[in-house]
Amino acid sequence: MDKKPCIESLVVKNSHVLPTDTNNHGTLFGGQLMAYIDDVAAIAATRHARCNVVTASTDSVDFLYPVNAGDAICLEAFVTWTKNTSMEVFVKAVKEELLSGERKVCATSFLTMVAVDENNNPSKVPPVYPETEQEKWLHDGAADRATQRKARRSVSKEFANKFGTDFPWIRK
Template sequence: MDAKPASRSRSIQTMLVFPGETNYHGTMFGGNLMKQIDEICVVAAMRHCGSRVVTASADSFDFISPIRMGETIELEAFVTWTRRTSMEVVCVVRAENPETGERRTATTCFVTFVAVGADGKPRAVPAVLPETDVERKLHETAPERYERRTQRRTQRYFVDR
């Protein structure tokens, strides 16, 4: 299976934040934003592997700056690293004041997906080829994030009874 450049998976979505998507502070609900992030990351993962995917993990949701009603948000996602059947996808959310043009990073996160075939079983994915300095840095640091995810999965705080 041939490796694919990170740019092949890059997916971007822009949307306006309406009143129904905000809380009593006038800022976007975190849960609504997480849904939008998962959706754009699914697109990036599918572009990379050419198959269906399922969300396996979401971590490092860092809410840096509030997103206000009436602002636009741009979600950018791409595959940073792969294993045999899984892909790590980074998402950066930028907020923009449409009146002033001021842009800022509002949220960043990593979401992991597993590629699945029509039978619902995991299937192999191609490696990713980083092309830019940012892509190379994310690719180099991905194994450390993978290890942290693996450790987190093995720590069981809630046990089925």
């Protein structure tokens, strides 16, 4: 498989934040922003792999600034690193106060997407290579982030095994 540059997977999505997208504080629902993040990450990963993908993990999403009704939200996503069947996708969300033009990065996140074939089995993906300083910086730190994800996944499995499917707080 031929290597592809990060830029080939770039996705940019703009949305106008309407009152129906907001909570009782008049700010964008966190879950709505997370859905936007997952959406652009999936498009970027599909562009890179040119096959279907599934979300394997989402690193923490820190909400740095509120996004108000009437603002625009712009998300940018691209593949930063690959390993066999998985891809790390970086997503940056920028809010813009449309009347003033003030822009702020309101969230960043990394997602791991896995390429799948027509039977939903993991499928090999082409390597990716960085070109810009920012892409190189993200690419250089990707192996460490993957190690951290693997450790976090192990802890998540431990929680799942410990708590199982029962609801222990409900007395029988």
